[in-house]
Every structure is written in structure tokens, then in C-alpha cells.
Amino acid sequence: MGYRLLGEAAMLLHFAFLAYVTLGGFLAWRWPALLWPHALVAAYALAITLVGWDCPLTHVEDWARLRAGQAGLPSAGFVEHYLTGVVYPAEHLLTAQLAVAAAVAASWTGAAVLAVRRRARGGAGGSGGTRRPGAVKDS
Template sequence: MTFKILADIVVFVHFLWILFLIFGAFFGRKNRRIKIFHISGLAFAFVMQLLDWYCPLTHLEVWLREKHNPALTYSGSFIIHYLEKLIYIELSPYLILILTILLCGFNTWIYLRKKD
């Protein structure tokens, strides 16, 4: 049961990480540490797409689910089931790379805009 709970927590953290990568520039404009962390995360996401790597959080979640029950295909948690559908959306690697480039460009624009 512990591995299942930990896997669900990893999915939730993964979802929050994705939200941070999308919207982090709005917070990073006001805080240098958040900005550095956000830009580093975007750079890592970009490198993962270029090298066709899987996210370490994905590996961790799969490992935890296998430890809980190797035959389990559905976690049984309603919220986690739908968060996973958002996180692991079925898109081609090329489209994910294009979306990552657009996300990096959008965040660069946010960071370079003059502060109000």
C-alpha cells in the first residue's frame, strides 16, 4: 500500500511540475531563485525532448507501481487516473518537441517583457 500511495504522490508532483513549467515565468519575473529554477527546468525538459529521454518522475512512478503490484494497470484512484491522462497524453515526439520549443519561447517572452 505504501508504494501505491507514493506512486500517487509522484503523479501529483509530476502534474504540479508541468504546471510550474507552463506558468513559472509569471512567478520567476518577481523572484530570481524561482526564475533560475524555472529556466533550469525548461532547459532540462528541452534536453529530454531532444535526446528522447523519459522524465525521471515517470520512471519513479512506474517503479513504485511495479513494487506495489506488477499486474496493476489502473491505480484505482479516480483523481490520479485522470491526472495521468493529462500527464501522459498521447502525442508524437515531434509534436511534443514543437510544444516544448513554443513553451520555451513563451516563457522567454514573459521574462524579457518590461515589468509593469
């Protein structure tokens, strides 16, 4: 039973990873410090896609499922098993990848716009350019 739970946990973590790759940049709109971790995760996902690296989570899930007496993942891997042909038609894999890339680009563009607006509002020194009523201006 432990191997089955490990396989299920790896699958859920994999889905969470893909969701964070796709939507994590939007979290940076609210929490700007999350932009750098998202950039690292997105770069890793891009490398997996372009270079063809195997994802360690795929190996963990496959290993655990085989030890639990279940069918392992097909050689095509996690995305092809759970998403391609299930969530989108197999012939639209590139379209799905481009949609994820567009979501990442849009989220980073929005984060950049919000960062510029925050800086403009904060002004030099973060005071927003306003003074307390009755404060004396230094000359």
C-alpha cells in the same frame, strides 16, 4: 498501500513538473529570481525531449505501481500514457511540444521586458531619478 501512495505522489509531481516547465516562466514576471530555476528545469525538459533521456519520476512511478500490484506505466512513458491521446490527439504530440516551447519563449520574453522596465524605473542607484522635496543637488 505505501507503494500506491508513492506511485500517486510521483504522478502528481510529474504533472507539477510539466506545469512548471510550461508556466513557470510566467511566475518570474512577479518573482524575477525564479527565472534561473525555470531556465534549468526547461533545459532539462528539452534535453529529455530531444536526447530521449528517461525521466526519473517515470521510473519511480512505474516501480511503485508494480510493487503495489497495479499495472505499471507502458514502455512509452508518462507523457504518452497520461497526455498523448488523452489531452491531445496522438498525432499532435509535436504540436503540443511546440506549444509548450512557445509558452516558455513568451514567458521569458515577457520577463525580459519587465526586467528592462524595472531597471528603467529604478534608474541608477535605484532611486528612480527622483529627489526628496527640498533636497539639495550636489554640484
